[in-house]
Amino acid sequence: MPELPEAERARSLIERRALARRIAAVDDADTYVCRPHAPGEIAAALAGRRLTSAHRRGKSMWCETDGGPMLFLHLGMTGHIAIDEEPEPHGWDRFALEFEDGGRLALRDKRRLGRALLDPDLDRLGPDAGEISRDEFRARVGRSGTPLKARLMDQSALAGIGNLLVDDILWRARLSPVRAANELAEEELDELRRHVRAAIRDAIRKGGAHTGQLNPERRPGGRCPRCGEALERGRVGGRTTWWCPAEQS
DNA sequence: ACCTATGTTGATAC
């Protein structure tokens, strides 16, 4: 489920439950999830250390350690963080810290598109979608001829918005996903930013990007929760897109 | 069986 709201919940969970616990062992055997590290590299770097802080920008998380490298975590498409739970019986724990006190932190990810690695390069990640300033939003979103939906999902422009959240945001803002981003007037961009922030705030509170009002209608036969019009389905920026043709322009 | 779908990201080709 992971978009920005899920990542924030995961970060908060790590902050509340995993900091300051001494790491006794690390399971970094999955060479795909832990690429480019060889098995044992992350383990060697983190054994005996503690996580000291948990950070997030967009969907990316990283933890500082006491004297060691930074640990980067990404939930991919199906990942979540499980703390002090029994190991997943199907082997879906792709990476884990085992604490000296007997507990553990696992990156549990059926589909294996999540990541765990050391000392990440975050240079190509835009500012967090929930924190971005008005001026920066105008500049980063509004100066591209690409479809609005694709621009909002471009993690190098602004970080954190995924496929479910973006459809909800554009529906709230009554904007068409295919409209060119640079067609929007400054006031429209400011208004859009308000909806971005509100959608993120609501989703974090309610538990995830799937809790948006539009989400239950993203299916054949789905209707606009406001006006009742049949939703349209299409492909924008390579992703399945649902919108209200009557209201969103 | 085979085709499609799925919350992400990166490489690649134009």
Next chain:
DNA sequence: GGTATCAACATAGG
């Protein structure tokens, strides 16, 4: 440079 497409992964469903 930007934009679109495909592939990486694994599973579910028609």
